[in-house]
Amino acid sequence: MVVTDSLLFPPSAMMKVRVTxxxxxxAVAEVGRDWTCDKVKLSLEHLLDRPASLTGLGSDAMKNSLHYKLVLVRCGKTxxxxxxxxxxxxxxxxxxxxLxxxxxxxxxGTDRQRExxxxxxxxxxxxxxxxxxxxHHEQPEEEASSSLDFQSELRRILISLIEASQRILCLNPEAAKIFQQAEEMLNEAPARKNGLAESSVKQLTDMGFPENRARKALLLNQQSVMSAMDWLLTNESDPNIDQPLPGQEEPEPEVTEGEEGMTQGTEGSSDDQLVGATGGAEGPRFKNILETIRAFQRREFRPNPRALQNLLEMGFAEKEAIHALRVSRNSQDAACDWLLSDRKEKPESVDQGLDVNSPVYKAILANPSVQLGLNSPRCLLAFLQxxxxxxxxxxxxxxxxxxxxLMQISRIYHSEKFTPFCPGGGTDTTEIS
Amino acid sequence: MAESKKAAAASTSSASSGNNTRDSRELCRDTSPNTHPNAEHVRRSSRSPVAIDAAVSDGGSEDKYTSEILSHVFENPRSSSPVEGATGAAPSRKSLRLQTLEAHISSCLKEVSDKEMKSNMTAPSPEIGRLGPPECCFDIITNVGTIIVDPDRLGISSHSNFSSIKASCCVYEGKWVYELMLGSKGVMQLGWCTSNCRFSQEEGVGDTRDSYAYDGSRLRKWNVRTKRYGEPWMSGDVISCAIDCDEGTITFYRNGVSMGEAFSSVRVGAGYAYFPAVSLSFAEQVHANFGSLPLRYPIEGYRPLQSPCSVEVAQAELLFTYLHNLLPKMLEDDQFERRHASAQKGDYPQVPLTEQRSHQATLTLIASHVFQRLAPLLKIPYVIEMCLVKFLLGLCDHHDWRAEQLYVNKLLDLIWMLLQEPEIRDCMEHLMISLLNGYRFHSFHPEFKYPKMFLALTLAVLRHQKSRRHLLTYILFDRVKFPVFMHIKPPDDANMARLIPNVWWDKNLKKDDDDEDEEDSPPEAQPETPEEKLNKKKYMLSCDRLSERVEELESMQVELLKCLLINKDSIEGKTSRDCFLEKLKIFLKENSGFSRAQMAQSCALPVSLCFFHRLVQALRFFWDDFCSTDTNFLPSSEAFTPIQCFWSDSRDYFEFLRCGGLMSHLNRQLGGEVNRAQGIEVQEDGKVVKKAMMALKDTAASVGEDYPRLEMPSGNSLQDLLDAVVLLYHIAAHKQLGKMCALRESMQDFITNLQDTETKLSECPEDLLEVRNHLENARNVFLEKITEQARQIVWVNRIIYSPNKQKDMVWLMKVVLKTVEKASKYQKLFQYVPEFYIETAVNTFNALRNYLHPTTSFHAIPDLPNILSRYASFLVDHFFDSRIVSNDLKDTLVQALACFTCYPDTLKILEDLPMDRRISMIQSLISPYENRSWAHTNWILVRIWKGCGFGYRYRFLPNLIPHKAQPTEFSYVSLQKPCPSQEFQSLLAKILLDEEARSTKFLDSLMNQLNWSFSEFVGIIQEIQTLASRTESLLLESRQIKICAACFEISVCLLRILEMVATIAPQVFTDWSRPSAELFLKRLMQLLSQIMSRVTMKDGAFESTVALPIQGLDSVTFYPILTVTVGIMAQLIVRCGGSSQEKATRSLLRDSGFSVDSLKFVLGMAPSVTTATTTTTTTTMTTTAEKEKDKDKDKEKKKADKVFSFKKFDDISQEEIEDVEKLLSYLSNQQSTLTAEEENVREEDLCTICYANPQQTVFVPCGHRTCRTCITQQLLSKKECFFCIATITRLNDLKGRQILREYFQPAPQKK
Structure with missing residues (x-):
């Protein structure tokens, strides 16, 4: 074909080129300007490195020429x-x-499918x-991390943080204001919860329910008049309806006890070694905020009546049952567990902070953002709340x-506790689950 | 041969080898072949060849030159002085001829590979201890979650929250290692697992019994349990995961440095084989190297999972030695040819063919022999990284990176000439990947040597035209992430400490940067100790050094971009710049999305920020360059995007919103206008006729009537680029700038806290041991943190917020402002402007003012007043611009204006605007909006007033523990010091008094808004009260709390504006000749008394809400709302006096809701029991209170402390207190007289609508009657009778005279 082409279009302009x-x-060859590479290559058959036996036929020569390419030296172009x-x-x-x-x-290895x-x-x-x-096969199967009660741990952390924070803040010029606000916050809460709203009792008695029943119903129903009414109507035939709720008598003296404790706390602290000579006029007051809280909490704790009743029905002594509910913060199941277990956690320990020498405590206090938080009154308020x-x-x-x-603290806590599980929305859970 | 090559490569003292005659020539050179050959030109000239052998050519067919070169290149690689041979006639001992060259090379290569094989024989077989395919990669069928795997199956990125994947090979015996190059720095668990491990969305590597992992984000190691381990990682780190299957240990290395043994009791032995495995959280990326590339940090004794192709490497190294010898010859020849050609000045080459081949042909021929063997090797990534890149780095002079890299260029020429198509594709791709990896994953060097080397080489490669085009079209952006080249990786903390050994920080931090103007030298400036001074000096010095080095890198990056933006290399009608723009647009499109999938793939923000700055530099360079050739073009300092660009199709590369909506919508609406503006007419047959430009100029009036003439030629690639730069800033760069700010803020936080702690320590009494300990601990923690931050901040201060970057930002801001200014003249066509231009104008200002400032002072911007004034005009013109349809965008503008009004300096700018602008601003501010909240413009009005109102000078609400405001611009601004504007107040008063209709509408909607927001607020607090009384623990929806707080704030804000109006223009209430004044006064007083009674009600919802400790509602207190209500009353009744006093008093006392007790409340006086409007609850509560009183007197005393009273606030002046007292006594007096009067009104005469006032008006035609107030209010909205819905045509008073005519005049403004 190529040959015929050249016959059809006779070489117009011939050029002299050197091919190597x-x-x-x-070889110096005469080639046509309009030639294709193939044609040039064919004309240069003698330069191709193929055995002479193949050069005889045009088609073979062409096949052979496919193994070569021409490069223009001047432009470096193929x-x-x-x-x-x-x-x-x-x-x-x-x-x-x-070439x-x-x-x-x-x-x-481009053929990956097979591999x-x-x-x-x-x-x-x-x-x-x-x-x-x-x-290394002898090592025991690693237990899944023990289900630590994060809530009670959180309490301890919070207590530790409050302790640290109030120490750091007590030299603040604004300290008085801060502590006052914190105390107000704590004292206001009981005022709000102090007993039943007389208006609700009156509403129920106005409907014709006896006062003792009305009070009981309100206590059992979170002070909601409507639910209390429902409860009264459904339990009307219950022979025990007039029985007072367990623990109902107890709280009253406890309140005064607690309050005494509180005032004692505030006064008693003047003997506290912290106060010393230079504590300043208002010095002792700030330092007792935690005492106030503790006293407050002792006073404030009210066992969930239903849970308490159930525990009593199970046969636990009332005092123990109340302690158990306090430790477990009114969770009946947890309280039951606590009562059945060897009661590791003493009721008092609920109000204690972390061990000062524990790695968790150290790690938390070594964190700069935590330190920033301790210096901020608002964070103290948050911890208290x-x-x-x-x-x-x-x-x-x-x-x-x-x-x-708070996230940071939870993260530190969990990393130090070696538990992969992280409640409270720490990064661990969000990223893994 | 291999050995000789090695020797050559390693020799730094080749001068020592002089054992034969040929080698004696070595004496002339003292540089190793790996150093830059260019240098030898210089050195050579001072020395002369020592010995020259006689030229004997035994290959008859060979010409002298060929054999010279052959022997030089191939025979003795050790004597490879590239330049010597060209001058002397180097002979060949052996008969090396072209004919035998192929065989020669083959035998040499065989020799090398044999040797390599032999040395491999001694090492353990790569297959022992390992199972799986020879080539290791990730095994996609093991994927859990969503992982996107690159085509090479080594790079992966996660698209789900937590995904895991294993590799295809496992190991069970011996020591093994693989590397992971981190593309991100988030949560990843990298390590090893067995085939028993089953992963899920919750459990990844390390969470199961037989998997082990390290996570450098949380600094943990994981094997079911987790412990603290390792160093924090950064993107760009290389993590090596090493396992010793014999001992059962796993160790991780970060950038080649061991972080210690992580696991020492890994179960090994029968049945146990470990796979490399990784788990990634969302959007994390890693690239694994199992051995397909040279390990970046080989670890002694550990083998990669994939055996390196050592034979190929050895062969390639030998071949590169040949090239190393050959290249200088070729260059020399090029130079000769060039000289020759320039001497001839004729058509090149006119030299007739001589007997002999040209040198060039010979050299090319020889090169082709080398490439014949080299080309197949250049497809292997390992060889490319190990040999080609190393060779190129040797050829490239990174010290003089601006110069043309002739050697690199020549080698690329050869590659393009002698490699075949598919070979080139592979070679170029892997070359680029290697370069990027080299740039990105380099190890630290204090001089930034490695990034510099790789940038210089990349630059050299991109300067090669053919390579550039190929890379732009197929590789950059498509196969590698080009923008990463524009990023500069900040050193990690440890390396930062090496760079900046001395640390210093400014102890005299100004807490408020707005104080800066007033107090240039803070009074309590601590004097610096000499030690501190020295420290500062050293610190500054190392900072300077760092920024210098980085700046050099930056200029290299700009050069790289300039190279890609070359516009003179058109191939098939396309230039490099066209290609780059095409890719850039795709890049922007991919990065602008907010879908999750796009987020995972998008370019990291720090990278985008760097990319943005380099693009600005490159763009400005080309812009000015072009400007010098085209007079129609403005210099880059005045650049802008002409409006016609926005309606051209080329801009619509994806659907971003325009001011007026979507492009398609605009085209439908405004297509004809566009044609008119362009001077194009579409004739009836659809033919487009463009009026001749000349005609256009002559009849400028015909077009200029509606639209100004179009400026700047459109369709220029530079304008496309400018547009892209603005978009890039908008989608990524701005976000990153804002993020960086956090570090500076947190550092300031730590510094203030440190100082605070130190003061406390110095004041702390000795015996408070516990306190002391705590404080000391705190101080140490702070010190450590600040030291670390002082180093980190250097990067922010010197690199990210540097003056140079400020220049870029200022330039961008000007560009955007000018674009909007110009476009705004095109009336409706302004709607074509993309929304992001408007946002960018606001963002750049915020960035300059809040992010870069104070690091790079805002006030140092040249021409600042002018820019600010333009910006102010921009805000004033557009915050109420009906052409902008998006409410979000309008909000942005309103917020920006609000920010502007609250600093004295910027307020001044607004006050200095031309009068018409100021008036239109106030008019827009008081124009009631339809269908949208009003709060934002109110904020602006409040700013003008703040500082003048009753007890309204506070920054933080008194009695509230101040807490850190979130650093968003808006809330931050609301805490600024008051700076009222007399100017705008008087302007507003003027408008209110002069423009009757406007002021009526304004006041009406103001009071409606107040009514709405306050009732909304009351509704929510009542709900809160009910909830609080019921449940033991209060659980409130945070959204509801937010609404509640917002409604309260809005109410207070609206009241403040009413206070302003009552103060600056009391006539609108008291001048009853104005048609609605009486109505407004009544409504105002009604609102005030309602609010007062609601707020001060004993045991009401407000009081109980305030008492509750509800997080988020702490701004809801008595103070703000009571000051303003009392303030308005005092203003109208006490301060104004005269008829106003009388009218206001009357209106107030007539209102049934008013009670003097609420006024007593604000002064802390207990309400007198007799006058109190007693509800059942209050009585019971007071009785209980009394009981308590008996019970405990102390408690009562405490309560007294808690009683609210204005007198307790320093923020309220004595004068103001006196005003209130006067108000109280006056009102008490008046009340008694008025009640007497009121009783005279007969009940049947009372208005049946309000039952408060006597009937005063008769409607025509229906004859129904009401009081004046009720009907006036009705008339504001409709002219309908209350009772029969008849249209009222006029109103008469009881005596039949027409009143309130104004409402029945035809309203001219409506039609």
Missing amino acids: NMSGVD LSNDLSIGQQGVKDNDELLL KKRPDVPCI DKKVADIATIRKATAHLVKK MLENPISASQWLNDPETGPL
Whole structure:
């Protein structure tokens, strides 16, 4: 075909070029400007490195020429077969190289599909490793981390933080204001919860319920008049309806006791070694905020009447049952567990902070952002509130100032406790689950 | 041969080898072949060749030159002085001819590979202790969660919260290691697992019994349980995971440094084989190297999972030695040719063919022999990284990176000439990956040597035209993440400590930067000790050094971009810049999305910020360059985007919102206008006729009537680029700038706390041991943290917020402002401007003012007043611009304006605007909005007033523990010091008094808003009260609390504005000749008394809400709302006096809701029991209170402390207290007289609508009657009778005279 082409279009402008093959053999050839590379290569058959036996037939020669390419030396360009050499910039007196083409070998391992199947399965591994000696197998199965009660731990942390924070804050110029506010907050709460709302009692008695029943119903129904009424109606035939709730008599003296404790606390602290000579006029007052809280909490704790009743029905002594509920913060199941267990946790320990020498305590206090928080009255307020009312934690967690701090503390706590589980929305849970 | 190569590569003292005659020539050179050959030109000239062998050519067919070169290149690689051979006639001892060259190379290569094989024989077979395919990669079928795996199956990124994947190989015997290059720095668990491990969305590597992992984000190691371990990692780190299957230990290395043995009792032995495995949380990325590439940090004794191709490497190294010898010859020849050509000045080459081949042909021929063997090797990534990149780095002079890298260029020429198509593709891709990895995962060097080396080489490669085009089209952006080249990785803490050994920080921090202008030298400036001074000096010095080095890197990056933005290399009608823009647009599109999938893939923000700054630099360079050639073009300092760009299709590469909505919508609405503005007419047959430009100029009036003439030629690639830069700032750079601010703020926090702690320590009495201990601990913790931050902040201060970056930002701000200014003249067509331009204008200002400042002072911006004034005009013009449809965008503008009004300096700018702008601003501010909340504009009005109102000078609400405001611009601003504007107050008064209609509408909507917000507020607090009385523990929805607080704040804010109006223009209430004044006064008083009674009600919802410790409602207190209500009363009744006093008193006392007790409340006086409006609850409560009183007197005393009273606040002046007292006594007096009067009114004469006032008006035509107030209020909205819905045509008083005519005049403004 190529030959016929050249016959059809007689060479118009001929050029003289030097072609060199890879063995360094030169040839000066006359080529047409409109020739394709193939045609040039064919005309240079004698430069191709093929055995002479193949050069006889045009078609073979052509086949052979496919293994070669032409490179224009001047521009460093490989000539393509699509255009004529003239179009590709070959000029008179140019030099061309006739180079061998390399076969296109796929890169090592491009054929991955097949190799994926070679991933070792268990049988292969067993076979391959059969001769090996086992090591480190004697170690006991690691237990899943013991289900630590995060709530009670949180309490301890909070207490520790409050202790630390009030120490740091007590030299603040604004300290008086801060502590006052904190105390107000604590004292206001009981005022609000102090007994039943007389209006609700009156509402029920106005409906014709006896006062003792009305009070009981309100106590059992979180002071909601509507639910109390429902309860009264459904339990009307209950013979025990007039029985007073367990613990009802107890709290009253406890209140006064607690209050005494509180006032004693405030006064008693003047003997406290902390106060010393230079404590300043208002010095002793700040330092007792935690005492106030404790006293407050002792006073404030009210066992959940239903839970207490159930525990009493199980046969536990009332005093113990109340303690148990206090330790477990009114969770009946937890209280039951506590009563049945060997009662590791003493009731008093509920009000104690972390061990000062424990790694958790040290790690928490070594954290700069925690230290920042301890210096902030607002965070102290947050700790106090959370201690008093754990449910408020969710609000403080959403707060832009205290939220990150609380997360940080929870993170430190969990990393030191070696538990992968992290309640309270620490990074651990969000990222893993 | 291999050995000789090694020797050559390693020799730094080759001068010592002089054992034969040829080698004696070595004496001339003292540089190793690996150093830059260019240098040898210089050195050579001072020395002359010592010995030259006689030229004997035994290969008859070979010409002299060829054999010279052949022997030089191939025979003795050790004597490879590239330049010597060209001058002397180097002979060949052996008969090396072109004909035998192929065989020669083959035999040499065989020799090398044999040797390599032999040395491998001694090492353990790669297969012992390992199972799996020879090539190790991630095994996609083991994927849990959603992991996107790169085509090479080594790079992975997670698209789900937690995903895990294993590799395809496992090991059971021996010591093994693999590397992970981190693309991000979040939570990842990297390590080993067995085939028994089953992972899930919850359990990843390390969470199961037989898997072990390290996580450098949480600093933990994991194996079911977790313990503290390791160092924090950064993106760009290389983590090596090493396992010793014989001992059963696992160790992790960070950047080649061991972090200690993580696990020492890994179960090994029969049945146990470990796979590399990783778990990633969302959007984390790693790239594994199991051995397909050279290990970045090889670890003694440990083998990679995939055996390195050592034979190929040895062969390639030998071949590169040949090239190393050959390249200088080729360059020399090039230079010769060039000289020759320039001498000839004719058509090149006109030299007729001579007997001999040209040198160039010979050299190329020889090179082709080398490449014949080298080319297949260049497809292997390992060889590319190990040999090609190393070789190129040797050729590239990174010290003089600006110069043309001739050697690199020549080698790339050869690659493009002698490699075949598929070979080139692989080679280029892996070359680029290697370069990027080298740049990104380099180990630390104090001089930034490695990033510099790799940048220089990348630059050299990209300067090569063919390579650049290929890379732009297929590789950069597509196969690698090009923007990473624009990023500079900040050193980690440890390395920072090496760079900046001395630490210093400013102890005299100004807490408020707005004080800065007033007090240039804070009074309590601590004097610096000499030690501190020295420290500061050293610190500053190392900072300077660091920024210098980084700046050099930055200029290299800009150069790199300039290279990609070359616009003169058109191939097939496309230039590099066109290609780059195309890719950039795709990049922007991919990064602008907010979908999760896009987030996981998008470019890291720090990278985008760097990319942005470099682009600005490169763009400005080309812009000014182009400007010098085209007179139509403005210099870059005045650049802007002309409006016509926004309606051209080229900009619409994805659907971003325009000011007027979507592009398609705008085209429908405004298509015709666009044509008119462009001077194009579409004829009836659809033919487009463009008016000749000349005609346009002549009849400028015909077009200029509606639209100004279009400026700046459109369709320029630079304008496209400018647009892209603005978009890049908008989608990424701004966010990152804001993030950086956090570090500075936290550091200031720590410094103030440290100082605080130190003061306390010095004041702490000796005997308070516990307190002391705590304080000392706190101080140490703070000190350590600040030291660390003082180093980190250097990067922020010197690199991110540097003056140079400020320049970029100022420039961008000007560009955007100018664009909007120009576009704004095109009336409706302004709607084509993309929203992000408007936002960018606001964002750049915020960034300059709040982020970069004070590190790089805002006030140092040249031409600041002008910029501020333009910005102010921009805000004033557009915050109420009806052409902007998006409410969010309007809010942004209103907020920006609010920020502007609350600093004295910026307020001044607003006050200095031209009068018409000021008036239109006030008019817009008081125009009631439809369908949207009003709060934002109110904030602005309040700003103008704050500082003048009753007890209204506070920054923090008194009696509230101040807490850190969130650093968002808006809330931050609301805590600024008051700076009232007399100017705007008087302007507002003028408008209120002069523009009747406007002021009526304003006051009406003001009071409606107040009514709404306060009732909303009361509704919520009542709910809270009910909830609080019921349940033991209060649980409130945080959203509701937010609404509650917001409603309260809005109410207070609206009241403040009423106070302002009552003060600056009391006539709108008291001048009853104004048609609605009487009505407004009555409504005002009604509102005030309602609010007062609600707030002060004993045991009411307000009091109990205030008493409850509700997080988020702490701003809801008595003070703000009572001061303002009392303030308004005092203003109208006490201060105004005269008829106003009388009218106001009357209106107030007539209102049934008013009680003097509420006034007594504010002064802390207990309500007298007799006058109190007693409800059942209050009586019971008071009785209980009395009981308590008997019970405990102390408690009562405490309560007294708690009683609210204005007198307890320092924020209220004595004068103001006196006003209130006067008000109280006056009202008490008046009340008695008025009640007497009221009784005279007969009940049947009372208005049947309000039952408060006597009937005063008769409706025409229906004849129904009401009081004046009720009907006036009705008339504000409709002219309908209350009773029969008849349309009222006029109103008469009881005597038949027409009143309130104003309401029945045809309203001209409506139609």
